[in-house]
Amino acid sequence: MIETAPITEKAVIVGLINSQQDERQVKEYLDELEFLADTAGAVVLKKFTQKMDIPNKATFVGPGKLEEIGNYIKVVEADTVIFDDELSPTQLRNIERQLECKILDRTNLILDIFAKRAQTAHAKTQVELAQYQYLLPRLTRMWTHLERQRGGIGMRGPGETQIETDRRIILEKIARLKEQLIKIDKQKATQRKNRGKLVRVALVGYTNVGKSTIMNMMAKSEVFAENKLFATLDTTVRKVVIENIPFLLADTVGFIRKLPHGLVESFKSTLDEVREADILLHIVDISHPGFEEQIETVNNTLKEIDAGDKPLIYIFNKIDAFTYEEKDEDDLTPRTKANFTLNEWKNSWMAKDNTPALFISAIEKENIDVFKQKIYDEVKKIHVQRFPFNDYLYEITEE
Structure with missing residues (x-):
């Protein structure tokens, strides 16, 4: 069997300069975001920044900056755009529609790294819980058809839409994962007492x-x-x-x-x-x-x-x-x-x-x-x- 090397994704990253984070801080944050992307298996081709008092409610950055990002990723054939702050479901949907590529925010990227790093059942359960909690409010932008994981026929409630079905399935998964964590926590508490x-x-x-x-x-x-x-x-x-x-x-x-x-x-x-x-x-x-x-x-x-x-x-x-x-004496x-x-x-x-x-x-x-x-x-x-x-x-x- 011939093993193929994992494909490295090409990414660009985006951050905002505002009253909460100045240019120096944003540079440092984006350097860290690049390190996160590298840890996840992506290579960062370019960093985009924009000065805005508050993020654009619809697209996080302004329309002109988003167009600039879109033109760049088409030229370099980038796979992913990663934003340094958490995006709302509306922002995610609008950005994906315009850029037509994978869109991640800092939270999603960290969750991906945690999923990759988790080794024990405890860590895997914790990461899975956090992933579903992140996914729940973002279902409106996804056609997940999660009921297929449950066998599909007979699982959908009367009159439910696809989104309602998916939401119910995720809520059930969250409840089940929380129960698993409670059991694991009790075991670990016993270990600490011992x-x-x-x-x-x-x-x-x-x-x-x-x-x-x-x-x-x-x-x-x-x-x-x-x-x-x-x-x-x-x-x-x-x-x-x-x-x-x-x-x-x-x-x-x-x-x-x-x-x-x-x-x-x-x-x-x-x-x-x-x-x-x-x-x-x-x-x-x-x-x-x-x-x-x-x-x-x-x-x-x-x-x-x-x-x-x-x-x-x-x-x-x-x-x-x-x-x-070191500073020169004349400086x-x-x-x-x-x-x-x-x-x-x-x-x-x-x-x-x-x-x-x-x-x-x-x-x-x-x-x-x-x-x-x-x-x-x-x-x-x-x-x-x-x-x-x-x-x-x-x-x-x-x-």
Whole structure:
């Protein structure tokens, strides 16, 4: 049997510049969208932007810009147009009608990546639920004939239209998936209880910041890690021992800007490991130019899942990849954060904040001893409260 290589889709991506996101931010968002497209298996040929106060209700961008996009995709024979924000059903329908190609929004693209990455029954069920919740309000633009999956004849209610039938089938699927998740959640809750009182530490952070690499380094495990977004979907928990203190370390799904609310809802059970953790290690890619915005995104998501008040340590990873723009002495323009050296960052808000901050490179093993010592110190504070007799034995051993 001859294996053929998967066909790479050709795509263009589109974003809006407005009062909520300036030109610099939109460039960064579109770079991230391009990374998402690459993760999904598409190559981005061109990025389109337009300055608009609010999206066009009918076509997201203006008629002239949409015509420009249409002319371009015909010339390059692009397969897909991806928009950086979630499109309404009306916008999707109108854009598809004019461009006559596949139209995706950021939410749809993320859902596609999650479906591709899901490995366990838990993750697959969560993704499927989020997909159906996304699909439900968009049925008017689709001729899905979902009743064929149910055998067709005898399944349609009296007088129902195709859309009503499809909607009913999807609602039934959503209800069934929710029931499955409840059963899985109960099983996972039992697993967490069986782990006893060991201190729990969870790795959290933006996607692709090095959480899985740190997990592999700490637990000597083989958690999948690569330079792609959402390499990890399923929470992995490993027992780790530093010196004489055992604890549980959990690697969790990465967060991202504009994460679909339905996806957050579906994955809340996966994030139980975060909610039940004693300590959060917030991993940050300090080499990323927008790392401060990524920090804010993660902190906002932690609040959304009721984990915003957990003890937290910032771990600024990838210091080996950190770069800055040197200014000439004759350059009189004001300095920006792009000109900050690593030491200047260390002495900025990172030093003034009450939250501890460490600077490491998980790949190059820089400052790992300091990192492990800090984790040990913080875990031990909690451990000795739960196991006072063991602490007495540890003190004898240390003497």
